[in-house]
Amino acid sequence: MELCRISGQSAFKSGHLPRNSATRMTGSPEVKSPNRIFxxxxxxxxxxxxxxxxxxxxGVSGTxxxxxxxxxxxxxxxxxMYLFDAYEPDVATIDVMKFxxxxxxxxxxxxxxxxxxxxxxxxxxxALLGGNLQWLCYLSSTSVYGDCxxxxxxxxxxxxxTREVGKLRLAAEKGWLHLGQSLGLSTKVFRLGGIYGPGRSAVDTIIKQETLSKTQRMRGDKQFTSxxxxxxICQAIKASICASSSKREIYNIVDDDPAPREAVFEYARYLVDKKWPGWIKHSSKQRESTATVMKDGLLGEKRVCNAHLKNELGVRLLHPSYRSGLQSIxxxxxxxFAT
Incomplete structure (x- = not known):
């Protein structure tokens, strides 16, 4: 997706530059890109x-x-890059966001x-009042819906x-929306499903022959996981940046196929065995029973709809199902490999 540019605007005011950008510039007083993201x-x-x-x-900065x-x-x-300590934040790190x-x-x-x-x-x-920031996005989780x-x-x-993590996420959503609105920013909340990709997927877990954690085994009992x-996720963020006319504040960012964890691992095993026959020697490690795992309250069963992501932001998913995603990985x- 080719990103839009902010026409006629510079990413900086009054000649100020983020600390590292200033030291890296080779004598040029101007920044090449009018768009900078923190x-x-x-x-x-x-x-x-x-x-x-x-x-x-x-231009990219981060913590x-x-x-x-x-x-x-x-x-x-x-x-x-800037270091960020949640308990003792560096004022300079927060202040640089305005650039x-x-x-x-x-x-x-x-x-x-x-x-x-x-x-x-x-x-x-x-720090942000009167700065250059125009668009703000908080990455949340579908856990805010609880069990449906x-x-x-x-x-x-x-x-x-119903669980603490979901309650904390919901509080953060409200906080960022309030902050963004008070500053007059275009503010969005993205509720993400279970995140996976190269280096972080069922395929990677099986190839490394890792034992599933307690949390992973608990998820194995879920009928639906978005x-x-x-x-x-990246193309959804870019689409939102360009969709200046979008009035919606919250978007579900999930694929089309809320499927059981075991179905995902079965397909991952199939892909690994097909590409490297005989590699899976101890697949029982991934098949550990969830029967002995005490359930921590409700499992959060739900199927999350992504219609607004597609219809309002115009996103055409690269991986509408875990099958496409795992195949790509x-x-x-x-x-x-083994670790």
Whole structure:
């Protein structure tokens, strides 16, 4: 997807530049791209988005929590990185957000703390007021719907999270929408399904012959799990950036096929065995029974609808089903590996 540009606007005012960008510029007083994005939380999704946008000429900055990762993202990928500590935030890290035209928040809430950035809401508001930021997106989760008895749910379906993670997500959604609206920004919330992609999928788990965690085994009993490939998350974000006329604040970002976890792993085993016969020697590790796992309340059964993603943002999913997504992942692998 070719991204739109902000016509006639520079990403910076009064000649200010983010710290790292200024030091990297080779004597030129102007920034090449009028669009700059700040990604709070350069994790699996944030990193994929950063790589995608940088290829399209965007300036990219973001946060991480370790000096080692910061150095790697700066030196190997050319991003402008800042350390962020949820408990002792650097004011300069928050302040630099105002020099960007767009921002994506991809930091999960912390039990007992809530959203790590929103706990410094007044500091954020002061930093962003009068800055260049025009568009803000918070990456949430479909866990905010709670258990819906397997019903199809869209963005207007009542939220009723039963577990703490869902309650924290819902509180963060409301907080970011309120902050964005108070600053006059185009503010969006993306409720993501289960995220997967290269290096983070059922195929990877099987190839590494990893034992499923307690949480993974609990999910094995679910009849429906909505998923989304990281590539489709990236194209949804880009579509939203370009869809300036969109009035909707919240979008479900999921594929077309809410399927049981076991069905996904069965297909992943099939793909691995087809490409590398005999590699799966201990598949029982992935088949561990969920019977001995105590259920933690409701399983959150629901089928999440993505109609608004398609009809309003015009997104045509690259991977409408886990089958397409897993096939794409294994096609990119040259040989099996073990860790």
């Amino acid at each position: 990604i709070a939380g350069m994790g699996f999704v944030g990193k994929a988005l950063a790589i995608d946008l940088k290829k399209q000429g965007w 991480c929590t370790s000096i080692t990762k910061k150095k790697k993202l700066e030196e190997e990928m050319g991003f402008d 960007h035209t767009h921002a994506v928040v991809s930091i999960p809430p912390i039990p007992g703390v809530g959203d790590p950035m929103l706990q410094h809401e007044q500091l954020l508001k002061k 008895g397997g019903a199809w749910v869209d963005e207007d379906y009542p939220t009723n999270p 998923r989304i490939h990281v590539e489709d 294994i096609d990119q692998m040259d040989k099996p």
